Amino acid sequence: MSLIAQFCSEQGARLGACEDCGLVMTFCMDFAHSSQRKSAWRRRRTMSHTDTSSGIQTVTGDTFSQVVLMGAGPIAVEFMSYGCSHCRAIEPALQQVAVILKSREKIVRVNTATEQGLAEQYQIRGTPTLVMFLDGTIVGRIEGPNPDVSSVLSAIRQPYEN
Amino acid sequence: MPKPELTKPVLLFDDECGVCRKIAGWVRPLAKSKSGNTTLLIRPIGNDPEELRALNPSLDIWDAYATIHVLMPNGSMKLGGEAVGEVFRNLPEIRWLTGIFSISIYGFRPFQSILNLAYVILADVRPLFGCESCGTPRAWVRPIRRIIQWAEDIGGGSPRPKPAPHFTSLSTGGRLASPDLEKEST
Numbered sequence: 001m002s003l004i005a006q007f008c009s010e011q012g013a014r015l016g017a018c019e020d021c022g023l024v025m026t027f028c029m030d031f032a033h034s035s036q037r038k039s040a041w042r043r044r045r046t047m048s049h050t051d052t053s054s055g056i057q058t059v060t061g062d063t064f065s066q067v068v069l070m071g072a073g074p075i076a077v078e079f080m081s082y083g084c085s086h087c088r089a090i091e092p093a094l095q096q097v098a099v100i101l102k103s104r105e106k107i108v109r110v111n112t113a114t115e116q117g118l119a120e121q122y123q124i125r126g127t128p129t130l131v132m133f134l135d136g137t138i139v140g141r142i143e144g145p146n147p148d149v150s151s152v153l154s155a156i157r158q159p160y161e162n
Numbered sequence: 163m164p165k166p167e168l169t170k171p172v173l174l175f176d177d178e179c180g181v182c183r184k185i186a187g188w189v190r191p192l193a194k195s196k197s198g199n200t201t202l203l204i205r206p207i208g209n210d211p212e213e214l215r216a217l218n219p220s221l222d223i224w225d226a227y228a229t230i231h232v233l234m235p236n237g238s239m240k241l242g243g244e245a246v247g248e249v250f251r252n253l254p255e256i257r258w259l260t261g262i263f264s265i266s267i268y269g270f271r272p273f274q275s276i277l278n279l280a281y282v283i284l285a286d287v288r289p290l291f292g293c294e295s296c297g298t299p300r301a302w303v304r305p306i307r308r309i310i311q312w313a314e315d316i317g318g319g320s321p322r323p324k325p326a327p328h329f330t331s332l333s334t335g336g337r338l339a340s341p342d343l344e345k346e347s348t
Contacts, residue, residue, distance in 0.1 A: 082209055082223050083178030084330040085297030091224060112332060113178075113209045119332065126331040144329030 056098050057108045061115050067108060069136040074105040076156045079122065079129040081113045087128045089147040097153045105156065132159040170203050171252055172217065172233040173245070174226050177206030178295035181288045192253045202252040229285070243278030295330060 056078070059067045068075050078094060080087040098107045112119040112127055122131055125143065130152075132140040140159025145151045173189065176182040186204050193202040207214065211223040218233050225231070232245040240248045250260045262273040289299040290307055299307055 081178070081295075081330075082211075083176060083207070083227050083295045085227075085295060086328045086330050088224050088227060089297065089328065111209055124332060126329045128329075144327065147328060 056094065057106075059108045059110055061117055064110065064115075064118055068133055071106065071133070072135060074160050075133045076105060076107045077122075077131045077133065078107065078109040079112050079119060079124045079127055079131065080109055081111060081127045083113065084127045086144060086147070090128050090145065090152065093147055093149045093152045096149050097156060100149075100153065101156070105160070107156070130155055132156060134160065168203075168217065168233060168235045170201065170235065171248060172203045172205060173249055174205060174207050174214075174231045174233070176227055176295065177208070179288060180292040180294060182293070189249060189253070192255060195254045201254060202249065230281070243274065243281040246281050247274060247277055297330060298327060 057067070059077075068077055078087075078090075082088075094107065101107065110118050112124055118124075122138075128145070129141060129143045130145065131138060140162075142155045145155040173186070175186040186206075189202070190204050193200055193204065195201060207223065207226045209223075214221045214223050214226060218237065218239060221231065221233070221239065229242050230245045232240040232248045234240065234248075247260060247263045250256055250263070263271065263277060265271060265273055286300045286303050287306075289296045289303065290310060298304075
């Protein structure tokens with residue numbers, strides 16, 4: 001069962017059929033996106049942003065090497081800034097994707113406003129930029145993905161599927 | 163981190179938005195009384211969620227950037243137009259004016275409602291006046307911005323590159339905040 005289908009099936013009987021065909025699965029994602037965006041937003045409001053329970057850990061220049069470069073497996077790094085409205089827009093989707101991928105991939109964030117050294121090192125031109133690492137090596141990056149679950153999920157998954 | 167005790171209302175502003183910085187610059191001198199006391203603390207939101215949560219445990223940094231917040235010494239928060247009204251109430255020179263915001267007609271506060279609406283409109287049109295970090299303007303503002311850009315291009319400016327739709331360039335929105343310069347001791 002694909003990750004998307006697994007996610008959809010967790011949402012209840014109505015979405016359970018999505019594992020059978022891609023068409024329904026697309027519908028499932030759209031449905032999940034529209035109906036759960038608000039609930040994800042509400043859920044996000046209760047979460048701590050430095051709390052790893054949301055699946056997104058904040059890393060700094062001091063911890064980046066240990067968490068990302070020496071980390072095993074796929075790790076997606078979101079270079080963001082709290083004052084960036086596009087980062088705010090993508091946040092609920094990213095939180096949902098973090099929950100979907102929790103057991104397979106790690107998502108961490110770097111605040112470019114405070115970690116300018118890291119931003120320069122990874123040639124970040126703006127926010128949000130997602131850089132995908134596999135065993136400490138960059139395998140992909142995307143700038144400003146559409147702020148919906150399916151776009152963010154495919155942006156993060158694609159480099160690892162190639 | 164020890165919880166700082168707020169003795170005065172604290173206005174938080176978006177330091178990555180040029181319009182907000184300018185408004186904060188206007189408000190700061192007005193918040194000083196003739197004796198030199200400051201009636202309202204004005205500080206940028208900054209980049210540390212924990213630091214904000216220390217000021218008020220229910221304050222989320224994303225929410226702080228989404229709308230204007232005034233933190234009250236009693237632990238409550240005022241948002242949007244209510245926060246603007248609270249700022250007015252704490253500016254000695256225009257405090258006399260703010261009584262109208264409390265006028266209530268069968269529970270409806272007409273002047274406060276006008277202020278709420280004015281805040282919403284101002285927040286929406288910020289991208290027209292140089293808010294680098296505001297991102298994509300709301301749908302009703304986009305045609306106005308297009309007209310302004312078109313007029314600027316006609317007026318001799320070189321056609322500007324179309325920005326990526328969901329991307330804030332680091333040279334504008336992602337600049338390093340400087341809380342030490344503007345943060346006032348609480």
